[in-house]
Amino acid sequence: MTVATQAISASECLLRMYDEQHEIEDYQKGVPRWCTGCGDNAILTAVQRLCRDEGLLPEKTVFVSGIGCSSRLPHYMNTYGFHGIHGRAFPVAEGVKLARPDLTVFVNTGDGDCCSIGAAHWIHGIRYNMDMTVMLHDNQIYGLTKKQASPTSPIGTKSNTTPRGSYLEALNPLTVTLGVSNVSFVAQVVDWIPEVLYQVISAAFHHRGFSFVRIVQRCPEWLPKLMDPWLQDPQRVLLLHHENGLEISPALAKVYTRMEEHDPANMNRAREIASSFDPIPVGILYRNDEVACYEDLRHDPRLRTTALVQRGIEAEFDKFTVWPDGARPA
Numbered sequence: 636m637t638v639a640t641q642a643i644s645a646s647e648c649l650l651r652m653y654d655e656q657h658e659i660e661d662y663q664k665g666v667p668r669w670c671t672g673c674g675d676n677a678i679l680t681a682v683q684r685l686c687r688d689e690g691l692l693p694e695k696t697v698f699v700s701g702i703g704c705s706s707r708l709p710h711y712m713n714t715y716g717f718h719g720i721h722g723r724a725f726p727v728a729e730g731v732k733l734a735r736p737d738l739t740v741f742v743n744t745g746d747g748d749c750c751s752i753g754a755a756h757w758i759h760g761i762r763y764n765m766d767m768t769v770m771l772h773d774n775q776i777y778g779l780t781k782k783q784a785s786p787t788s789p790i791g792t793k794s795n796t797t798p799r800g801s802y803l804e805a806l807n808p809l810t811v812t813l814g815v816s817n818v819s820f821v822a823q824v825v826d827w828i829p830e831v832l833y834q835v836i837s838a839a840f841h842h843r844g845f846s847f848v849r850i851v852q853r854c855p856e857w858l859p860k861l862m863d864p865w866l867q868d869p870q871r872v873l874l875l876h877h878e879n880g881l882e883i884s885p886a887l888a889k890v891y892t893r894m895e896e897h898d899p900a901n902m903n904r905a906r907e908i909a910s911s912f913d914p915i916p917v918g919i920l921y922r923n924d925e926v927a928c929y930e931d932l933r934h935d936p937r938l939r940t941t942a943l944v945q946r947g948i949e950a951e952f953d954k955f956t957v958w959p960d961g962a963r964p965a
């Protein structure tokens with residue numbers, strides 16, 4: 636048996652290598668309009684690093700968002716992107732993934748976008764468990780519309796809609812996500828520890844399914860001091876580590892000495908840990924690699940034979956066919 640090999644010139648080989656090798660600049664686009672010190676900048680940097688390290692093809696990568704400061708992220712990625720409608724990032728991302736399972740899909744959503752107007756889509760997104768990396772930029776306020784209380788605002792938050800302080804206990808996005816059937820990946824991270832931010836987003840990316848990462852993101856414009864107590868005292872951060880979770884570097888362990896070994900397969904402990912905000916748990920709370928993805932269930936090869944696809948396309952064309960009198964098929 637002879638094996639056919641295709642000779643290519645040295646220059647063509649170099650060009651191909653150049654095409655396949657991406658630098659961080661290849662993923663950057665425009666100048667972010669976020670305020671100085673906004674945690675969204677740290678998230679963008681982590682995401683661009685991840686794309687570079689994973690060698691993601693820009694033409695095969697899509698960032699989907701709703702509306703909000705956080706939802707501007709797709710504008711700064713030199714990939715495909717969809718800056719959608721407020722609260723509707725999930726259905727758009729699900730449509731993309733269902734039609735094109737070969738694409739890598741990221742979702743960037745805010746606490747208002749996801750937990751308020753988009754809450755129904757969020758719940759069903761978890762249940763459908765489609766393969767996408769979801770980043771909840773949780774600054775605990777509506778940022779873009781200039782300081783209204785959101786569902787995750789701590790009780791007593793003074794805002795333009797709650798001038799005397801908000802009345803309700805905050806909704807906890809981690810315990811909510813952990814409570815939905817088919818949940819497969821839940822993690823929490825803070826914007827001011829870049830090493831962990833990167834590691835957690837990377838773990839979420841590598842998990843196949845709906846990987847939900849709540850990122851505690853600072854909004855220095857509207858809640859400038861909110862996270863200061865946690866920022867200034869490393870003892871108020873609880874690092875979760877495990878062989879199936881985060882690896883803690885010696886440098887990190889020197890600063891953040893409060894740690895817990897947590898097996899992400901342990902749902903009961905994950906729920907307990909998720910209930911705390913002080914100390915704030917950081918790391919992977921839960922992961923289950925066995926939950927089926929909706930796109931796999933729908934793309935059963937028995938339902939997508941060439942003959943069936945061809946019949947479907949012909950039926951679509953037939954809708955627009957102008958038939959001579961009496962020739963229209965029954």
Ligand SMILES: Cc1ncc(C[n+]2csc(CCOP(=O)(O)OP(=O)(O)O)c2C)c(N)n1
Binds near residue numbers: 780785
């Ligand atoms: C249907 C609809 N309702 C309301 C708005 C106004 N609106 C735009 S962004 C936003 C809240 C954004 O808050 P969040 O999702 O937390 O994002 P952030 O700006 O904090 O990143 C609201 C209420 C809108 N654009 N569309």
Ligand code: SF4
Binds near residue numbers: 668669673675705774
């Ligand atoms: S208002 Fe807040 S969330 Fe929006 S860009 Fe400024 S700091 Fe960031």
Ligand SMILES: [Mg+2]
Binds near residue numbers: 747773774785
């Ligand atoms: Mg917000």
